[in-house]
Amino acid sequence: MRLYALILTAVFGLAANIGHADDAAPESLGFFGQATSAMQQAGSTMQEVLLSALALSGTPYKFGGISPETGFDCSGFVRYVFNQAANLTLPHGARAISQLGKSIPVDQLQPGDLVFFNTLKKSFSHVGIYLGDGRFIHAPSSGGGVDIVNMNDAYWTKRFNGARRLDKQVVQQQGNIDATE
Template sequence: MSKWLCALLLACTCAAQAAPQAAPPDEMDRLLADKGLLSRLEGVSQTVADRTTGLVVNAMGFLGVPYKRGGNSAETGFDCSGFVRAIYEQTVGLLLPRRADQQAAATEVIDRKDLQPGDLVFFNTMRRNFSHVGIYVGDGKFIHSPRSGAQVRVEDMATAYWAKRFNGARRVGTDVDIPAAR
């Protein structure tokens, strides 16, 4: 979605919520339809829903793949950031940076309460921020490649180990300038 369209949507939403004399919802819908924006909005929301569903479904297909330090494929195994990187490249064509801390730096900070399936969740597992990453799948759970001797699996963020180490949440934007390189 273009930055212009995002700004317009935000402005319309804020104006509608803040001003009691703002146009009634049916007039707003009519205005958006007249400008051709209503169909664009519906298409964008469907694209976002498809993308997050595809990410989670694709990620679930790798359950049981073994952990391998520095690994970035199902054939050889994944480490945490290699797993996230592979899922994003295969599903949406974005090649994220290689390390978890780099992935955190390249993505948009979001509040934990705003997590949606497909967002990235980061943890401090090696006494440094953003040393572990997974993909949020919804309902307080995430999928990741945890450690040596383990396999790609889904875990609950509320368990004591993960809750204590939670470092933050990030969203990979639709306008991220990280093209997939082949």
């Protein structure tokens, strides 16, 4: 899975240096083309968030985990990525994170938005980072590692609770996290 993340990172880097290819629509290029297009449209901070998340692909799951050295749980993964890439210190816990930012309808999702699911028979018990094209990256339950999945799969569609967009100004106004420049 780390190889997959390295390939995505290389594709994104090349796409950023090559510029816009007018010959083919992103949809015709499959996930890589769509993800590259999404990366080009995302702001530089969100590009860093996405690249940081992808670089951690394959990191083992650990309940309560907060670092690549020890492993991650879902909120530890999101917290670590946003701290490293966007200098935001989020709370640990999917439910606590779900209180931050702005609620986003599913049809307005953008790369870097947070997606929340009911995986423990409790609302907002799981969180991941939306990548684009219906996919998100997350730290799944025990036995897995940080992975990319399709949120349109029946399992995730049935459990979807909502999405949030973290914006430094909005988050700072909410006073729930430390957001330093």
